[in-house]
Amino acid sequence: MSEPQVRPAVLDDAEAIATVHHTSWVQTYSDLLPAEHWESDTVERRAQRWHERLSDGPGNLAVAVVDEQVVGFAKAGPTRRKKNVPPPVRSEELWALYVLGERHGTGIGALLLETILPPTVPAELWVADANPRARRCYEKHGFTPDGARFTDDLNFALIRMVR
Numbered sequence: 001m002s003e004p005q006v007r008p009a010v011l012d013d014a015e016a017i018a019t020v021h022h023t024s025w026v027q028t029y030s031d032l033l034p035a036e037h038w039e040s041d042t043v044e045r046r047a048q049r050w051h052e053r054l055s056d057g058p059g060n061l062a063v064a065v066v067d068e069q070v071v072g073f074a075k076a077g078p079t080r081r082k083k084n085v086p087p088p089v090r091s092e093e094l095w096a097l098y099v100l101g102e103r104h105g106t107g108i109g110a111l112l113l114e115t116i117l118p119p120t121v122p123a124e125l126w127v128a129d130a131n132p133r134a135r136r137c138y139e140k141h142g143f144t145p146d147g148a149r150f151t152d153d154l155n156f157a158l159i160r161m162v163r
Helices: 011-029 043-055 108-116 132-140
Strands: 005-008 061-066 069-078 092-099 124-128 144-151 157-162
Touching: 005 108, 011 043, 011 061, 011 069, 011 092, 061 108, 069 108, 092 108, 108 132, 124 132, 132 157
Parallel strands: 092 124
Antiparallel strands: 005 061, 061 069, 069 092, 124 157, 144 157
């Protein structure tokens, strides 16, 4: 296995990002979502959405590549204001960070996070309360829960973490 490389995403990465995104969700949330969720939440559907998102350029979206395979991605940007959610407390937000399960513990998530949101950048993120592994990862990188919570459309309890 070669060393992971992090680079800006390109349009041709849409399907690989979708595969990482979907696989990560299955690995992490399959026990928390009803079986019928997966009838519409498919790799193909996610690939279509990622293709649309990347058509206008990647913005602040990076992929981690090992041996020419995308194994993770991260996206950050201006904090999004959400309906019925406590107001933002930072101007930057981590929108997504996913790494294939077999790559957990290899430092790829940390490399993506540090690339997309350098440690000196104050930021916030929302994470599923039922995902202690992700919460521990974010805590290692200076994020702490600030008490803000909400329940999303999938009935996930989310907590905000800030640094």
